[in-house]
Amino acid sequence: MSRDRLYRTTALAAGLLLASSVWAQEIKQGGAMTVTYKDDVSTLDPAIGYDWQNWSMIKSLFDGLMDYAPGTTDLVPDLAESYTLSDDGLTYTFKLRDGVTFHNGRPLTAEDIAYSINRVVRPETQSPGAGFFGMIEGFDAVASGAAQELSGIRIVDPRTIEFKLSAPNATFLHVMAINFAHAVPREEVERYGQDFGKHPVGTGAFKLEEWTLGQRVVFARNENYYRQGLPRLDRIVFEVGQEPLVALLRLQRGEVDILGDGIPPAKFLEVMESPEWRDNVVEGGQLHTGYVTMNVNVPPFDNKLVRQAVNHAINKDRVIRIINGRAVPANQPLPPAMPGYDPDFEGYPYDPEKAKSLLAEAGLADGFTTELFAMNTDPNPRIAQAIQQDLAAVGIKAELKTLAQANVIAAGGEPTGAPMIWSGGMAWIADFPDPSNFYGPILGCAGAVPGGWNWSWYCNEALDAKAAQADAMVDPAKAEERLALWREIYAEVMADAPWAPVFNEQRFTMRGDRLGGPDAIFVDPVHIPVHYDEVYAKDAQ
Amino acid sequence: MLRYLGARLGQALLILVGISMITFALIYLLPGDPVRQIAGRSATPETVESIRRQLGLDLPLWQQYLRYVGGLVQGDLGRSYQQKTEVATLIASRLPATLLLLAGAITVELLIGLSAGILAAARRGSALDRAVMVASFTAVSAPQFVVGILLLYVFAVQLGWFPIGGYGSFAHLVLPALTLGLLGGGWYARVTRSSMIDVLRQDYIVTARAKGAGRARVLLVHALRNAALPVIAMIGLDIGLFMSGAVVVESVFGWPGIGQLAWQAIQRIDTPIIVGVTLVAAVAIILGNLLADLVAPWVDPRIRLRR
Numbered sequence: 001m002s003r004d005r006l007y008r009t010t011a012l013a014a015g016l017l018l019a020s021s022v023w024a025q026e027i028k029q030g031g032a033m034t035v036t037y038k039d040d041v042s043t044l045d046p047a048i049g050y051d052w053q054n055w056s057m058i059k060s061l062f063d064g065l066m067d068y069a070p071g072t073t074d075l076v077p078d079l080a081e082s083y084t085l086s087d088d089g090l091t092y093t094f095k096l097r098d099g100v101t102f103h104n105g106r107p108l109t110a111e112d113i114a115y116s117i118n119r120v121v122r123p124e125t126q127s128p129g130a131g132f133f134g135m136i137e138g139f140d141a142v143a144s145g146a147a148q149e150l151s152g153i154r155i156v157d158p159r160t161i162e163f164k165l166s167a168p169n170a171t172f173l174h175v176m177a178i179n180f181a182h183a184v185p186r187e188e189v190e191r192y193g194q195d196f197g198k199h200p201v202g203t204g205a206f207k208l209e210e211w212t213l214g215q216r217v218v219f220a221r222n223e224n225y226y227r228q229g230l231p232r233l234d235r236i237v238f239e240v241g242q243e244p245l246v247a248l249l250r251l252q253r254g255e256v257d258i259l260g261d262g263i264p265p266a267k268f269l270e271v272m273e274s275p276e277w278r279d280n281v282v283e284g285g286q287l288h289t290g291y292v293t294m295n296v297n298v299p300p301f302d303n304k305l306v307r308q309a310v311n312h313a314i315n316k317d318r319v320i321r322i323i324n325g326r327a328v329p330a331n332q333p334l335p336p337a338m339p340g341y342d343p344d345f346e347g348y349p350y351d352p353e354k355a356k357s358l359l360a361e362a363g364l365a366d367g368f369t370t371e372l373f374a375m376n377t378d379p380n381p382r383i384a385q386a387i388q389q390d391l392a393a394v395g396i397k398a399e400l401k402t403l404a405q406a407n408v409i410a411a412g413g414e415p416t417g418a419p420m421i422w423s424g425g426m427a428w429i430a431d432f433p434d435p436s437n438f439y440g441p442i443l444g445c446a447g448a449v450p451g452g453w454n455w456s457w458y459c460n461e462a463l464d465a466k467a468a469q470a471d472a473m474v475d476p477a478k479a480e481e482r483l484a485l486w487r488e489i490y491a492e493v494m495a496d497a498p499w500a501p502v503f504n505e506q507r508f509t510m511r512g513d514r515l516g517g518p519d520a521i522f523v524d525p526v527h528i529p530v531h532y533d534e535v536y537a538k539d540a541q
Numbered sequence: 542m543l544r545y546l547g548a549r550l551g552q553a554l555l556i557l558v559g560i561s562m563i564t565f566a567l568i569y570l571l572p573g574d575p576v577r578q579i580a581g582r583s584a585t586p587e588t589v590e591s592i593r594r595q596l597g598l599d600l601p602l603w604q605q606y607l608r609y610v611g612g613l614v615q616g617d618l619g620r621s622y623q624q625k626t627e628v629a630t631l632i633a634s635r636l637p638a639t640l641l642l643l644a645g646a647i648t649v650e651l652l653i654g655l656s657a658g659i660l661a662a663a664r665r666g667s668a669l670d671r672a673v674m675v676a677s678f679t680a681v682s683a684p685q686f687v688v689g690i691l692l693l694y695v696f697a698v699q700l701g702w703f704p705i706g707g708y709g710s711f712a713h714l715v716l717p718a719l720t721l722g723l724l725g726g727g728w729y730a731r732v733t734r735s736s737m738i739d740v741l742r743q744d745y746i747v748t749a750r751a752k753g754a755g756r757a758r759v760l761l762v763h764a765l766r767n768a769a770l771p772v773i774a775m776i777g778l779d780i781g782l783f784m785s786g787a788v789v790v791e792s793v794f795g796w797p798g799i800g801q802l803a804w805q806a807i808q809r810i811d812t813p814i815i816v817g818v819t820l821v822a823a824v825a826i827i828l829g830n831l832l833a834d835l836v837a838p839w840v841d842p843r844i845r846l847r848r
Contacts, residue, residue, distance in 0.1 A: 038792070039805055042624045050581050123591040128581030130588055143587065194625045213626075213634035214797035215708060242706065242795045245690070249698050250705050406573025406810060431583065441582065451589065453582050 031537025043197030071520025129180030284523025367395025649722020654729020680727030777833025781826025
């Protein structure tokens with residue numbers, strides 16, 4: 001899979017999407033689709049849900065002030081009709097769209113937006129997303145339980161809400177688009193208490209019709225949805241407890257339309273080489289990077305030359321062959337689908353001789369012994385073995401430690417817990433499509449703390465300052481300049497080489513014959529596996 | 542009888558207390574941290590500590606245990622960390638499917654196991670006997686996943702006789718019950734055969750034959766009644782086993798049983814569900830054994846219930 005092809009796919013997808021908005025009005029609503037998952041849906045509470053499966057389900061039940069244009073990473077107002085930013089870059093004022101109602105019939109007001117965000121930040125909600133709102137004034141007081149409401153949120157009138165930040169922050173609009181900022185109706189939250197996650201009520205394109213624990217979740221079309229013509233389907237049935245292999249058989253018989261867990265690895269080549277099914281698969285990028293961390297606290301990885309040598313030693317193309325080509329090689333932290341990715345960056349090409357000479361320069365001509373941690377589910381042990389062989393070829397003897405996910409994460413969070421970690425199965429997938437999301441927690445000083453996610457313990461204060469400078473560039477006119485600054489930051493990270501980026505996973509969404517819609521919504525960067533609101537049924541046309 | 546029951550239930554309570562303590566201690570020893578699973582990767586250390594405090598996970602283990610038992614005696618199994626739903630609700634939602642699969646699997650086991658075992662014993666040393674022995678050995682050693690996928694592929698995908706997985710009708714039950722029943726049936730056949738051979742050698746069988754009882758009557762009435770005891774004990778064990786979940790078969794057939802719930806909970810370190818399912822399974826094993834012991838004297842009056 002060459003990188004050129006990826007760009008062409010993306011460009012094609014964008015073109016299709018433009019075309020789709022022209023004939024969007026002509027698509028008839030109706031029909032249903034079935035999506036399968038192996039695991040139960042844990043919760044549909046936007047304050048709690050934070051996994052692959054419920055992330056986009058929640059997006060179809062709830063809305064936030066901001067969203068992304070389908071199939072893209074472009075921010076657009078959603079519950080907001082418009083917004084303004086003050087000259088000092090600190091105050092955002094949102095004007096709410098008129099005529100939005102919750103599924104229970106009550107109109108949405110600015111009060112609901114404020115309530116929903118305060119709820120996420122309050123410690124008793126135990127929300128994994130509280131930290132995203134740290135930029136809003138008064139965060140610490142609410143997060144510590146000292147106050148109930150963020151002082152930075154002001155309701156101007158029922159349709160106008162104002163957010164005051166403690167410092168300018170260019171990611172704020174993205175934060176207004178993540179699930180944790182979605183609007184929930186207070187009366188329903190108070191009615192169901194902790195069970196709200198099983199009785200979700202939002203403003204979204206779909207509403208919950210049925211939830212049979214352990215068996216299925218059914219969404220029905222929200223007749224009063226404020227966007228004309230959406231959603232296209234009348235119903236979505238999510239069947240859980242389905243083995244991916246069996247789900248594939250059912251898709252091929254027309255009983256299932258989308259494989260929530262993807263094409264099972266054992267059947268991947270068969271499907272991709274089958275003339276009958278190849279065309280049912282849509283390929284796209286995703287906001288994911290798989291990398292090897294090198295702990296700068298653990299000698300000899302405290303030496304930059306050694307970390308660069310590891311970068312040169314890994315044969316990424318071979319690793320990708322192990323996973324049947326379901327990825328593209330990576331040479332920088334950002335994935336190609338992420339704004340700010342630098343297509344001209346060269347990184348460290350595969351060059352074992354160069355690796356050896358760098359090791360010799362570092363005084364380790366005879367190599368050294370170390371440990372490589374990896375998660376113990378397939379294909380990660382096989383990938384780690386390939387990396388181990390590549391390292392052995394340049395004289396680095398890495399002992400493999402394949403452990404359960406929680407144990408690898410725990411080791412990475414200790415200052416000298418793990419010399420090297422292959423991130424597969426735990427790797428960073430962006431919360432929102434902005435380059436800053438790949439820095440702070442995994443490469444910045446803030447993440448290099450016990451229990452943190454910066455497993456290389458790389459802490460470069462000069463770069464942290466640059467990152468803060470980039471995030472303070474809130475003027476939309478400076479967006480390009482900001483991306484350029486981020487490119488510079490990641491180039492400097494790579495010069496220090498705390499990571500060896502290995503690959504960016506590609507998505508392969510297999511759809512049943514009955515489903516229609518532009519390819520881009522089947523590999524939507526934000527809605528995974530598909531953009532549920534946009535998919536339509538061919539048999540309803 | 543009542544005294545016997547009382548004593549057995551008393552024992553059961555002690556066993557349950559023991560099991561709950563061991564489960565608690567084992568989960569405590571697991572290296573993963575449930576709080577970090579709940580808090581997610583974007584949480585600040587303050588959030589993590591606040592959640593830990595709210596869940597009482599900062600307390601010493603014995604206090605956590607006492608709190609749990611305190612809830613338990615009021616019928617409260619706690620709430621799932623990930624789902625926030627009550628554990629009792631989650632387990633109750635899985636019980637109908639679990640019980641149905643249990644009944645189906647035990648029926649198939651008995652049908653296959655008893656008939657094959659009796660036939661083999663009656664024709665001991667024959668080609669039929671050898672065939673039953675080989676078949677039962679194969680059934681016992683075959684991996685459930687392979688058998689399940691094979692049955693599914695042949696009878697559901699190719700022939701279309703049964704739905705491809707799922708839950709809801711009798712047709713959905715056949716293949717998963719058959720998969721589990723084949724495996725158990727292999728064991729039952731072997732046990733029935735050896736126990737029948739043992740019984741058929743005894744004097745009272747010779748007497749029965751001498752009195753002119755027909756071959757079928759001797760086998761099915763005189764011999765089977767005595768030979769069935771080990772099988773009854775096995776059913777007691779199976780009840781407990783299937784109640785704790787048939788993870789593999791449930792997963793292949795998309796069967797919403799208790800095993801799937803437990804498996805997902807283990808992967809997410811969702812302690813309240815893990816402890817809850819373990820206790821339910823322990824209760825089922827104890828009840829299954831008690832049931833087998835109570836049925837035994839009814840089948841074989843020589844057995845008396847005593848402390």
